[in-house]
Amino acid sequence: DAGITQSPRHKVTETGTPVTLRCHQTENHRYMYWYRQDPGHGLRLIHYSYGVKDTDKGEVSDGYSVSRSKTEDFLLTLESATSSQTSVYFCAITRGLSGNTIYFGEGSWLTVV
């Protein structure tokens, strides 16, 4: 199994509060991704990173920001959580540009009340 961990695994927070999810990898993979998974939708890309300090938006980036100050850590921040951001969040990593196996973290269940 790829060394990829997410924290926290479960969180309940109130509307309007900031929330940060952490993804940590020990594989030295260049690419890191944050997805959200909701019923009736496939996994949807929020943001991704292609190197330290290099990030870009995905298809559902509104309300989210990310940071990558070290190769091994990719943080996802909800600046002011809303109920629509209740979801399961998955971090993933890939080695490089050409077709590569994708490895996922175990998921973070976030409930915004």
Add this chain to the structure above:
Amino acid sequence: KNEVEQSPQNLTAQEGEFITINCSYSVGISALHWLQQHPGGGIVSLFMLSSGKKKHGRLIATINIQEKHSSLHITASHPRDSAVYICAVQYNFGNEKLTFGTGTRLTIIP
């Protein structure tokens, strides 16, 4: 409309049956991934295909680039195969972004 369509959405079968899950996509791709998600949420990669066929144990994945279609087969199915199977496509090798199907929930009854 999701650009990756999987069928069926749900499948229940008896242990030992041969299982087929289908994935269709709308535009040309460079690679297709099959993933497995067990209850509890963890997602693991089963296959990555750009052409032809791959086999791993009882799992077989095929892809027809011209028809824009892939199938995942499970031979001699077992209750431990019960999971959600997700197809994802990669549109070009210069961009790792994947587009995911909504998954097929497979239940194997002993």
